Amino acid sequence: MKFGQTLKSSLIKEYSYYYIQYDELKHFIKQGLSETSNKWSGQLEEEFVNRLEEELDKIFDFTTLKTKEINRRIADVDKLVARTVENSKHATPEEMEYYEQDYEDLEDELRDIISDVYDLNTFTQLNYTGFQKILKKHDKRTKYILKPIYQTRLDAKPFYKTNTDLFIVKLSKLYDLVRTRGNPTQGDSAAGGKTQNFVRQTTKYWVHPDNITELKLIILQHLPVLVFNPNKDWETEDSAITSIYFDNENMDLYYGRLLKTEGAEAIRVRWYGNMEVDNMFIERKTHREDWTGEKSVKARFPMKENKINDFLNGKYTAKQAFEKKRREGRKSAEEIDALERLAQEVQYRVIKDKMRPVMRTFYHRTAFQLPGDARVRISLDTQLTMVREDNFDGVNRTKDSWRRMDIGINYPFSNLPPGDVERFPYAVLEVKLQTQLGQEPPQWVRDLVSSHLVEAVPKFSKFIHGCSTLLPDKIDLIPFWLPQMDVDIRKPKCDDNYGIVRRHGESGTSAPGNHMDEEELVFANNGTSRENYGSVRIDESNNRVEQLPTEDNTSNIWDRLQEKWDQMNKYIFHYDTEQLSNAVAPGTVYETQIHAPPGKKIAVPVRVEPKVYFATERTYLSWLSISLIFGGTAQALLNYGDIVSFMTSSCFYLLSALTILYSTGIYVWRVMNVRKKRAARYDDQFGPDAICSAMVLTILVNFLFRWLY
Numbered sequence: 001m002k003f004g005q006t007l008k009s010s011l012i013k014e015y016s017y018y019y020i021q022y023d024e025l026k027h028f029i030k031q032g033l034s035e036t037s038n039k040w041s042g043q044l045e046e047e048f049v050n051r052l053e054e055e056l057d058k059i060f061d062f063t064t065l066k067t068k069e070i071n072r073r074i075a076d077v078d079k080l081v082a083r084t085v086e087n088s089k090h091a092t093p094e095e096m097e098y099y100e101q102d103y104e105d106l107e108d109e110l111r112d113i114i115s116d117v118y119d120l121n122t123f124t125q126l127n128y129t130g131f132q133k134i135l136k137k138h139d140k141r142t143k144y145i146l147k148p149i150y151q152t153r154l155d156a157k158p159f160y161k162t163n164t165d166l167f168i169v170k171l172s173k174l175y176d177l178v179r180t181r182g183n184p185t186q187g188d189s190a191a192g193g194k195t196q197n198f199v200r201q202t203t204k205y206w207v208h209p210d211n212i213t214e215l216k217l218i219i220l221q222h223l224p225v226l227v228f229n230p231n232k233d234w235e236t237e238d239s240a241i242t243s244i245y246f247d248n249e250n251m252d253l254y255y256g257r258l259l260k261t262e263g264a265e266a267i268r269v270r271w272y273g274n275m276e277v278d279n280m281f282i283e284r285k286t287h288r289e290d291w292t293g294e295k296s297v298k299a300r301f302p303m304k305e306n307k308i309n310d311f312l313n314g315k316y317t318a319k320q321a322f323e324k325k326r327r328e329g330r331k332s333a334e335e336i337d338a339l340e341r342l343a344q345e346v347q348y349r350v351i352k353d354k355m356r357p358v359m360r361t362f363y364h365r366t367a368f369q370l371p372g373d374a375r376v377r378i379s380l381d382t383q384l385t386m387v388r389e390d391n392f393d394g395v396n397r398t399k400d401s402w403r404r405m406d407i408g409i410n411y412p413f414s415n416l417p418p419g420d421v422e423r424f425p426y427a428v429l430e431v432k433l434q435t436q437l438g439q440e441p442p443q444w445v446r447d448l449v450s451s452h453l454v455e456a457v458p459k460f461s462k463f464i465h466g467c468s469t470l471l472p473d474k475i476d477l478i479p480f481w482l483p484q485m486d487v488d489i490r491k492p493k494c495d496d497n498y499g500i501v502r503r504h505g506e507s508g509t510s511a512p513g514n515h516m517d518e519e520e521l522v523f524a525n526n527g528t529s530r531e532n533y534g535s536v537r538i539d540e541s542n543n544r545v546e547q548l549p550t551e552d553n554t555s556n557i558w559d560r561l562q563e564k565w566d567q568m569n570k571y572i573f574h575y576d577t578e579q580l581s582n583a584v585a586p587g588t589v590y591e592t593q594i595h596a597p598p599g600k601k602i603a604v605p606v607r608v609e610p611k612v613y614f615a616t617e618r619t620y621l622s623w624l625s626i627s628l629i630f631g632g633t634a635q636a637l638l639n640y641g642d643i644v645s646f647m648t649s650s651c652f653y654l655l656s657a658l659t660i661l662y663s664t665g666i667y668v669w670r671v672m673n674v675r676k677k678r679a680a681r682y683d684d685q686f687g688p689d690a691i692c693s694a695m696v697l698t699i700l701v702n703f704l705f706r707w708l709y
Helices: 003-009 013-018 022-035 042-088 093-142 147-156 164-179 209-219 252-259 305-313 323-328 333-352 443-449 462-470 518-524 557-573 577-582 610-638 643-675 687-708
Strands: 198-207 240-247 265-272 279-286 297-304 356-370 373-388 421-423 427-436 477-479 536-539 544-547 591-595 601-603
Touching: 003 022, 003 093, 013 042, 013 093, 022 042, 022 093, 042 093, 042 147, 042 164, 093 147, 093 164, 093 209, 164 209, 164 356, 198 209, 209 373, 209 427, 209 443, 240 252, 240 462, 252 265, 252 462, 252 477, 265 333, 279 305, 279 333, 297 305, 297 333, 305 333, 323 333, 356 462, 373 462, 421 462, 427 443, 462 477, 610 643, 610 687, 643 687
Parallel strands: 477 601
Antiparallel strands: 198 427, 240 265, 240 356, 265 279, 279 297, 356 373, 373 421, 373 427, 536 544, 544 591
């Protein structure tokens, strides 16, 4: 579908007059070129720009008016909600029936405002896309370059930069009051809640910019926006989060986090808000393998900004950092001891391994969570940006400090050279669940993560992505998602009833879905699969990632026979194929989908449990026991003394020796690869079949010579 058709199919009836007249502008270009023999004149250019100005004024005025209308409606509902909550506090059960109807009416009104916010956001997105496409078409057809110049006019009347976050924070508060009938969940916004007897599950997703506002509006109807300071008016900088990651020349922390080695650490300094904030947090994240019985942990301790340089250089000790806290006595001695011990370990690691600032990550975070209740926590990070802080190329970016001071939170950091900044194209959604054993996550969460609005990317890391894109000369292993960054993650709407759907009354028009025009569909469907990000493994022979086969691959009768044959071999040889294969990735892979850039390899995190080593040894011992049986059989046949027995015995001796050599070689190969956590194919496709064939051949030789002699 071309953009003109997409625009028509997505029109909201009430807004129809205010959309960009894309077809008329396109027709003006075509007609102007045909009337002047494909020569675009200055007069036509002036008239075209005037038409663009009329469209821009119309759209800007409408969005300004609509924004004021939404603000007014939110203010009116705010007063009604406050009055209803206050009056219903002391209402009798009979009176509550009337107030229940009031709450339902307020909930309907809030849903209608939510639809208005969604419609306005969709309207601005479509119109901005319309300007970009008509300018591109103009430049291509007329050979007059207008697009980069006209961007300044768009920036002067930025209808497409409507701040929906303020709407979302206000609507979230009101919706929570109405949903809970004036009794919102109370608790410490910074608290994590009780975590004993709970299973933690964290998943990460990418969200296309077109879907960000709709996603937020869906989530706020189930969880309120987490506001850490409800007594202060919300400002954009309140959601800003900046982290400075440390590493050394060898990028040890990068490789540890990338390969998920046991005990891998990440050390960073984090602050919330602008650059003038004085309270910082030094954090250490430690990865733990599942087999250890421990969970990956994130620990941190506070420190003033003016003390961080001396702390990282060893001039300001951990003991000095916590002397004041000990005197104040606000925390127990055990808590202070634990924080001081953490500070000592971090300081020792930084100084010993000569670590320095390497990467900065910046983003705006919208967190959704019930205060004091961490069973469901959802965070959405937008405007994600990675910035170089290192001096590996001889440029002293931080001026020997712990962070560079030539930038703040001024996204998109236009003053930085292109090689110093990576602007991530998507938002990052993180869903953290703490469910009791055997308990399913809420249905709305399952619907959300399986919808067209998100794309699952397990184990995504901002630090890893920043290093792999901005420091290509320092690394040769890249994360598996990097080669797929040019794949459009937008997907068609699979359920028309899911998402923000406006009840337009007589118009009968639903909110527009996630449309892609003809050019975008070609780009999105370039043959690269985006499914099963987690079910990949590396083929190191050709440096490619391979994906799991579909279930249909086992439908063939020969595949089923092969499966039975493998099961028989496993039974005969006690071959622990499953444990060995799970050391790298579940299942067997056949189809190559992803190619690494030249000179790079794709790192696939490999989990190696201690039982894998024992499985390898058990498999080796099973092979040795088979070789001893062959050797015993050969010795027994040799005792018969005739020529036939001697020849058959020689075959069994040879088979025994070959079995020992083969199994020893395979065992050494497996142990070396398991220790290096290489994503190799650990199941034996040749050995069991070969040994069975050799044994059958040896027996046939015996019968043949007995028959001949």
